[in-house]
Amino acid sequence: MNIIIDRASSRGHANHGWLNTYHTFSFANYFNPDRMQFGALRVLNDDTVLPDEGFGTHPHKNMEVISIPLKGKLRHGDSLNNSHTITRGEIQLMSAGTGILHSEYNDSSTDNLEFLQIWVIPDRINTEPKYKDYDIKPLLKHNEISTFLAPETAISIMQQAWFSWAELDRGTSREYKFKGQNTGVYVFVVEGEVKIGDTVLNRRDGAGITDTEAITMEALQNSTVLLMEVAQ
Structure with a gap:
């Protein structure tokens, strides 16, 4: 068995005021050539977002994006006219394919949102973009x-x-x-x-x-x- 350990304290970190984020793998201003990805797992971000704040509309292409709320309410919107809010025990999957615009916000005006955003490199590119959320509690x-x-x-x-x-x-x-x-x-x-x-x-x-x-x-x-x- 081969094991590579990434301690919490060794992650990349940025505090933007409205967003406090930790990056297990290289992302945005955090670059570590030894921490680019784990196989097809490219991004593992641990985000805390203040009430009524979030990521404005921005593009993705040829990436599988999985968002997992840990606490609070995560509101998604996209260029496919999807608009949904999910909480712990639910996940959202977005296949960016040829390109999609989306936003993610804290849907609470009082409580922080904590969620994991995960990117996986797809095994095929330029597919039709799609989005869906699921209740995984059962x-x-x-x-x-x-x-x-x-x-x-x-x-x-x-x-x-x-x-x-x-x-x-x-x-x-x-x-x-x-x-x-x-x-x-x-x-x-x-x-x-x-x-x-x-x-x-x-x-x-x-x-x-x-x-x-x-x-x-x-x-x-x-x-x-x-x-x-x-x-x-």
Whole structure:
């Protein structure tokens, strides 16, 4: 098993006042040649947005964009005339394809919005752009590693990618078996503390794991973890 550890404290960081953001991989003004991507996983941003603030209309092209709210209300708008607000337990998927304009705002006037924005490089380009949001709560099981996004299912992206969510009580151990070929899994600890092999990961730490067929994850505290298996 090969493991690359990205500590929370080593991420890129920018505070724009209305936006406090951390970048696991090179993004915007943060450039680290050793932290460009993990296989097809190109961006993992951890954003906190002040009330009534957000990202104005801006373009994307040939990128799969996954947004996962952790706290608060995330409002999306785009050039396909979609306008939706989602909260924790829901996700939005946007396939930018030939090009799309979109905006993302905090839909609350009182509470901060916290969400993860993830970009995955697609396995084909110049496709028709599209957007959809999903309620994934029925797919999530407590004390299990629950896959909510996978190829050839109702919730999928244009890439060999499997996303899973785990909310584990302290002392719980679960095995994750790799689902694809020539893939790696990126483990991101949203909250808590977990152990994989001899490696302990704390809140907002990440680890890219390859050259194995399975990993066992033990929760050292009550923990929430996002696992992203992607083509390498």
